[in-house]
Amino acid sequence: MIDQTCLPHAFEVVELRTRADAERAIRDMVVRGAPLIGVTGAYGLALAMREDPSDSGVRGAAAALEITRPTAVNLRWALGRIAGLLMRIQPAYRADIAFGEADVLADEDAVTCETIGRHGEQLFHDALARSGRDRVDVLTHCNAGWLAAVDWGTALAPIYKAHRAGLPVHVWVDETRPRNQGASLTAWELTQEGVPHTVIVDNAGGHLMQHGRVDFVLVGSDRTTRTGDVCNKIGTYLKALAAADNGVPFYAALPLSTIDWGISDGVGEIPIEQRGEDEVTHMRGLTADGRIETVRLTPVGSPAANWAFDVTPARLITGGIITERGIAGASDLAALFPEHARARRR
Amino acid sequence: MIDQTCLPHAFEVVELRTRADAERAIRDMVVRGAPLIGVTGAYGLALAMREDPSDSGVRGAAAALEITRPTAVNLRWALGRIAGLLMRIQPAYRADIAFGEADVLADEDAVTCETIGRHGEQLFHDALARSGRDRVDVLTHCNAGWLAAVDWGTALAPIYKAHRAGLPVHVWVDETRPRNQGASLTAWELTQEGVPHTVIVDNAGGHLMQHGRVDFVLVGSDRTTRTGDVCNKIGTYLKALAAADNGVPFYAALPLSTIDWGISDGVGEIPIEQRGEDEVTHMRGLTADGRIETVRLTPVGSPAANWAFDVTPARLITGGIITERGIAGASDLAALFPEHARARRR
Numbered sequence: 129m130i131d132q133t134c135l136p137h138a139f140e141v142v143e144l145r146t147r148a149d150a151e152r153a154i155r156d157m158v159v160r161g162a163p164l165i166g167v168t169g170a171y172g173l174a175l176a177m178r179e180d181p182s183d184s185g186v187r188g189a190a191a192a193l194e195i196t197r198p199t200a201v202n203l204r205w206a207l208g209r210i211a212g213l214l215m216r217i218q219p220a221y222r223a224d225i226a227f228g229e230a231d232v233l234a235d236e237d238a239v240t241c242e243t244i245g246r247h248g249e250q251l252f253h254d255a256l257a258r259s260g261r262d263r264v265d266v267l268t269h270c271n272a273g274w275l276a277a278v279d280w281g282t283a284l285a286p287i288y289k290a291h292r293a294g295l296p297v298h299v300w301v302d303e304t305r306p307r308n309q310g311a312s313l314t315a316w317e318l319t320q321e322g323v324p325h326t327v328i329v330d331n332a333g334g335h336l337m338q339h340g341r342v343d344f345v346l347v348g349s350d351r352t353t354r355t356g357d358v359c360n361k362i363g364t365y366l367k368a369l370a371a372a373d374n375g376v377p378f379y380a381a382l383p384l385s386t387i388d389w390g391i392s393d394g395v396g397e398i399p400i401e402q403r404g405e406d407e408v409t410h411m412r413g414l415t416a417d418g419r420i421e422t423v424r425l426t427p428v429g430s431p432a433a434n435w436a437f438d439v440t441p442a443r444l445i446t447g448g449i450i451t452e453r454g455i456a457g458a459s460d461l462a463a464l465f466p467e468h469a470r471a472r473r474r
Numbered sequence: 475m476i477d478q479t480c481l482p483h484a485f486e487v488v489e490l491r492t493r494a495d496a497e498r499a500i501r502d503m504v505v506r507g508a509p510l511i512g513v514t515g516a517y518g519l520a521l522a523m524r525e526d527p528s529d530s531g532v533r534g535a536a537a538a539l540e541i542t543r544p545t546a547v548n549l550r551w552a553l554g555r556i557a558g559l560l561m562r563i564q565p566a567y568r569a570d571i572a573f574g575e576a577d578v579l580a581d582e583d584a585v586t587c588e589t590i591g592r593h594g595e596q597l598f599h600d601a602l603a604r605s606g607r608d609r610v611d612v613l614t615h616c617n618a619g620w621l622a623a624v625d626w627g628t629a630l631a632p633i634y635k636a637h638r639a640g641l642p643v644h645v646w647v648d649e650t651r652p653r654n655q656g657a658s659l660t661a662w663e664l665t666q667e668g669v670p671h672t673v674i675v676d677n678a679g680g681h682l683m684q685h686g687r688v689d690f691v692l693v694g695s696d697r698t699t700r701t702g703d704v705c706n707k708i709g710t711y712l713k714a715l716a717a718a719d720n721g722v723p724f725y726a727a728l729p730l731s732t733i734d735w736g737i738s739d740g741v742g743e744i745p746i747e748q749r750g751e752d753e754v755t756h757m758r759g760l761t762a763d764g765r766i767e768t769v770r771l772t773p774v775g776s777p778a779a780n781w782a783f784d785v786t787p788a789r790l791i792t793g794g795i796i797t798e799r800g801i802a803g804a805s806d807l808a809a810l811f812p813e814h815a816r817a818r819r820r
Contacts (some may be wrong), residue, residue: 136773169552193601301776303754305651305675307773311754315776327778329651329754331709335784338711338741363677365684369715395684408649408657408675411757413769423759425654427482430661432673438681444631 129159132197132275136316137414148177148188154196157196161276162350162386165203167234169193172224175211181219184212198399199359199437200350201388234278240383241280243452248381255343265343267300267333270361272311272348275466282348282381291323299325300336304361306407306434330363334370340418344447345371349382354469356442356449356458357394362435377447388459389468394439401436410433475505478621482662483760493535500542507622508696508732512548513580515539519552519556527565532557544745545705545783546696547734552579580624586729587626587815589798593630594727598641601689611689611729613679616707617659618694628694628727637669645671646682650707652753652780676709680716690793691717694730700815702788702795702804703740708781714790723793733807735814740785747782754778
């Protein structure tokens, strides 16, 4: 895996060799991004099968991996899919089957994300036609690019498709405090892909929208209810409010694996992860002489709180939700996935 | 002056000895906060009178000091008041008179802010009665405390008054990127005053309001139109949107000197300062071994943009505006200051 805690200052690859490695990588955000933690969970379960392929080994490993991060439902989805399969076969074959299924899941994720990108590319054509300007300005929050998935990403996939199609794309990159996934990961990804972009602080998006500088907003999701409430990185809700207040279409891009068909009230029902306050009080960066250094920002004695996600109600997803089956209004997700909506699995 | 660029990690006092010192201190944000840069401008003009007390000296110094920062109108107000007086007296007396008038302006500012605090204290009593809870949670953005003024501050003055009156106050302190005036200055001030508080990233306020964790929002202002549009630190608008969406009252606290009676469309007419991109791409903090160090956050090659303020339309100031003459609805400012509203000075 790419160690995402080192970016953008260093590119390092780490190998996960045990279930404990996978748990730690997810919890410490060496890997992050809803699709990617699903896939990492799947491989973690496969690694666990090398250690203990018994029934209790399957259940124990799935449970331990699932609690590493509580909000993104992709982890539960991937673990449930692999564990369900493993329980139907003999322990001796479980490790091999699990690795094979994790590979399938990873390959599917790449295809799914590319399909999301293909559907989303249309938004850029539409925006150009609508604005009559020579550039499409899209604002994104956090990182929902290929770092957050196996390839392509969710929110960034349409941006890459549009850019590769030669459309004049410019991305406003929200810094995304406290972990700066925008300023570090999205900015780095866009640099690698040659996509024009500008980093802004999370506070700036409202001002930009008031002045007509944003054509639409495009974000990912960590869990989306059957009713279209979108849980995503903390601060997404504030951008959706600004978009609604200024008539700027707001889109979320997400695969089926992000939808939690069992719940319908995002604000009330989605568990919001709270992380360590050091993510708020301290920051890591590169010194002038090339060392990665952590510095304290706050006074000693000032406590901090750190909720990792918030929920944007469906009414504010004014553009729609981009999935591998096309684009739907936020409240029409069930029509895109009728077979899953009916099953109402939890 | 307290060098605010060193807080919260070091407390240093710098002396301003020349007009150029004053200009630099305001531009580099050694001093910041709308009331304080007004007072610093006044003393800067007095220092200039020691260097050149001629008519062109007055005009040149006032113009040079005024352009150090474009958004806060207090600077223009203070310079206009002192310069207007100086032009009516002989050059030989101008330095003495200017220092005397700057002293008056500074003393007035302290009294004004304390009066704002007295008026605003009532909000805390009201919130306790309304919620029936044993704590008032107020959210603030940026720093509008005694660091930003001569004493008391604007938005923090009611908090200090309520805290000293023994009310159970807790402050959610927005970090306030990019310069972190919340996490560094407000958190430090509240620590000095013993006021319970928690630092949060700018992204978190919407989530807190969705979950009933904020009784009201209280911010300062750098310029307010006659119609009650409030220009304040970038990101204020996003908090006002979240407050409106969740029925949380939103207040701005500001003195007369912050009101620009000459304009009525905040979004269209208030010039928004753009500052250097290094404020976004780099951050300063304290290392584990006690050194103040600057680190880069973004990849080399990713540009950044840095607007310092945004405008919250009067319709979102749902609580009201707290001034030295009491609290008014945002659109009723003129009723509090009829003599100024009539004059419509620009």
